[in-house]
Amino acid sequence: MSSDSAVGAGRTPRAKLTAPMIVEMKRRGEPVAVVTAYDFPTARLADQAGAEILLVGDSVGTVLLGYDSTLPVSMADILHHTRAVTRARTSALVVADMPFMSYQVSVEQAVENAGRLIQEGGADAVKLEGGERVAAAVRRMVEIGIPVMGHLGLTPQSVLAMGGYRVQARGEADQERLLKEAKLLEECGCFSIVLESIPARLGSEVSRALHVPTIGIGAGVGCDGQVLVSNDLLGLYHGRTAKFVRRYAELGDMVRGAFERYVADVKARRFPGDAESY
Numbered sequence: 001m002s003s004d005s006a007v008g009a010g011r012t013p014r015a016k017l018t019a020p021m022i023v024e025m026k027r028r029g030e031p032v033a034v035v036t037a038y039d040f041p042t043a044r045l046a047d048q049a050g051a052e053i054l055l056v057g058d059s060v061g062t063v064l065l066g067y068d069s070t071l072p073v074s075m076a077d078i079l080h081h082t083r084a085v086t087r088a089r090t091s092a093l094v095v096a097d098m099p100f101m102s103y104q105v106s107v108e109q110a111v112e113n114a115g116r117l118i119q120e121g122g123a124d125a126v127k128l129e130g131g132e133r134v135a136a137a138v139r140r141m142v143e144i145g146i147p148v149m150g151h152l153g154l155t156p157q158s159v160l161a162m163g164g165y166r167v168q169a170r171g172e173a174d175q176e177r178l179l180k181e182a183k184l185l186e187e188c189g190c191f192s193i194v195l196e197s198i199p200a201r202l203g204s205e206v207s208r209a210l211h212v213p214t215i216g217i218g219a220g221v222g223c224d225g226q227v228l229v230s231n232d233l234l235g236l237y238h239g240r241t242a243k244f245v246r247r248y249a250e251l252g253d254m255v256r257g258a259f260e261r262y263v264a265d266v267k268a269r270r271f272p273g274d275a276e277s278y
């Protein structure tokens, strides 16, 4: 069975989405659906299902590669997975996450690595974490034509400094700073900004203050779009999952059950069947 035949066959093809089209969705009041994708089959299914953005997140490190944080994820990892995702998508915008230490050293290093994700990975845009500390790099990327998605609130690449994965910006001063940084990222040219694990009221306030869409993950329904890690959404990840995650399937149980039946069939010599040849 080809990867196209199961889902999506016969659907009207969508136009190829661009960063300005994502900004335009906010003007029309249309929510933006974002999911992470790391491989060809999942990316194809999410694209066919109508997700506007496929994010090749550095969450690949924890959900696929078995690391306990995103810190060990490398440019080579993100490039490898971005290529698989861009080969699969027909319409969705592909955003490649810039891994830890690929953009923090200097503006030159950041721009060069962002360029590699576009040129070698085929991504349509890049994402990086932080506000003021990445503003100069964002500005330069945008100047040379690379669409950039920002990321504020809980920024998992700062887990060591934050002392764990906790809701951010609970106090008034932190909330003011986050709002200021969101405005700064918009001014630097970001076409959208992920808001992760912040109070819902703040998610709404930031969304109202910006012209570009906010993409929430644990930031409330007032954001202009939502993002979930696909393995969480599909019930395929059994590590730490945040309270806001909603599971739309229990594929982990289904897959284990299928493996168990296969193993049992092999042990009982029920597989393969008794035909003399195939």
Ligand code: KIV
Pocket (backbone or CB within 6 Å): 036, 055, 056, 057, 058, 059, 060, 097, 194, 196, 217, 227, 229
């Ligand atoms: O890496 C990732 O999956 C992300 C999302 C959670 C926004 O950054």
